[in-house]
Amino acid sequence: MCGRFCCALSTDNIRNELHDENVLPERNTEWVDESNHRPSYNVCPTRYIPAVIEKGQSQTKIIQSMPINARHETLTEENSMFDKSKNVNRCIITAEGFFEWNKKKQAFYIKRKDGKMMLFAGLYSTAFIDSQAITTCTIITTAASTFFSKIHHRMPVILEPEDVNAWIDNKVLWSLPIIKLLKPFSGELDCFQVSEKVGPIKNDNPDLIKPLDLQKSSISHFLKPVDLKDEMNKSLVTVDQKEINAEKKPCSPTLVDKSKLPSAPNKKRKRSIDNESDATKTPKITKFFSKK
Secondary structure, three states: OOOEEEEOOOHHHHHHHHHHOOOOOOOOOOEEOHHHOOOEEEEOOOOEEEEEEEEHHHOEEEEEEEEEOOOOEOOOOOOOOOOOHHHHOEEEEEEOEEEEEOOOOOEEEEEEOOOOOEEEEEEEEEEEEOOEEEEEEEEEEEEOOOOHHHOOOEEEOEOOHHHHHHHHOOOOOOOHHHHOOOOOOOOOEEEEEOOHHHOOOOOOOHHHHOOHHHOOOOHHHHOOOOOHHHHHHHHHHHHHHHHHHHHHOOOOOOOOOHHHOOOOOOOOOOOOOOOHHHHHHOOOHHHHHOOO
């Protein structure tokens, strides 16, 4: 679980965020293998992510880009490859948020509600392969909080900024004060379902961390209940706007082509019997009834 992250910030922005949250004492903190950092909305195992560690006996905080291991530690397993690291190689793995899948294979994105960086309790270990030192890290998990248990039965250990110094202190061996930090996150988390496109690691864009309900391609976007008041207000606004546009529209004179107008029917004028010329030509009706 917790095998996918979002860490799309640049190296400078990460430094600034961690400094503002009192995780780093300086904005220009040393960054080992800084060139290996690649901002991504879909960080998967084996890719490099920023981790905060203490440098040697000086206990100076630095950032180092490390490949994240696909394995997640519970610190209860025997013969773990990171078992020795819990004494002196504890680190803070930073991200903006992470992805998790529930039993229905639905993807969710989780981030802090206050907008702060995710500070995961982690361990790191250095191995030599072909005489080359390779440092990898892993995230420690714990039992899920009541809120998070709706998605998964375990969750990463998310630390507060004030717990960072105690966790990465390489002079403090594994002991009860350190173990007490490994508890479910008690702060507020913002959790929402996201697109299944986060599955393939080739996909890497801002849409991966957008709520599924807000994406136009989501069926839930079309099945979202309609607010009748909002729809009525939209209709009224549309009608009013049409009336305003009609009033603003200038009235231009319409030119009529008289040649295309239908000709008026010829009405026969009623002849008047008072017309003398017609009267002489028209015989009187009494003429036909006169006696011979």
